[in-house]
């Protein structure tokens with residue numbers, strides 16, 4: 001069995017909203033997987049279905065081979081979910097919250113050593129006896145992560161874990177999550193911070209209007225969706241008065257001496273363009289190539305949706 005999570009033809013309807021529509025893919029064991037999409041795309045709905053918190057109308061989902069509906073307890077044992085919303089009972093201390101969660105999985109005081117380890121790794125050791133209501137948002141978020149990991153699940157799912165978290169805590173969280181991944185844990189992350197997904201996730205699915213519009217490695221997404229053209233910005237020594245015919249239609253002139261071009265990857269080369277410009281008496285003093293990034297792919301695939309990013 002190689003799939004950590006298997007999602008088969010999953011559909012979910014909320015009134016008139018088709019939150020998920022025929023979602024079908026697998027997440028492999030040990031993979032660092034990114035689930036991206038604009039607000040309202042269906043990410044949280046899918047995660048709640050995987051976690052057994054919401055029922056799909058159609059299709060089925062297994063976690064480590066266990067059906068999330070018919071083998072709920074076993075599926076639940078295999079997964080730790082960090083929800084998007086910060087929900088807590090404010091009267092318990094951090095340690096109590098983690099012990100209660102351990103108890104839910106049949107673990108008693110023998111789990112205390114692991115709880116201490118989690119508190120230490122998440123820089124919460126001095127908050128162990130503090131009531132949840134006295135914690136900042138970033139601290140609560142870290143307790144949620146500890147809570148998700150208390151039973152050492154094979155798969156960890158984090159729904160927007162860094163939303164509203166300051167940069168210092170965000171970096172701490174990324175280092176922690178990266179550490180889990182290096183120890184072989186399957187990680188599923190939803191985020192709308194594309195740089196995060198770009199730097200960490202091995203494979204990415206882009207969800208839009210409840211459908212998977214792309215699923216691949218970051219490099220393959222870039223190759224297949226942005227392969228046709230690339231952008232080059234040129235700074236010229238003098239004001240540009242005319243563009244060679246061979247480049248007509250490809251060039252935009254900005255601020256007299258700045259040119260921007262869309263070049264076709266198959267047929268154009270930067271050297272070829274520079275030669276044409278030189279022949280036309282245009283001297284180029286600086287060349288800058290735009291790096292296509294995941295954001296371009298994301299915008300291209302979700303463009304025209306009425307979703308707000």
Ligand SMILES: Nc1ncnc2c1ncn2[C@@H]1O[C@H](COP(=O)(O)OP(=O)(O)O)[C@@H](O)[C@H]1O
Nearest residue numbers: 014017019037038039040041042043044045046
């Ligand atoms: N409990 C619910 N009741 C009604 N509509 C819902 C509910 N949960 C989600 N939706 C709707 O389903 C769609 C997907 O939402 P969600 O899964 O939260 O998206 P995301 O997490 O990608 O922002 C949205 O249109 C949202 O309004």
Ligand SMILES: [Mg+2]
Nearest residue numbers: 043044045084
């Ligand atoms: Mg969400």
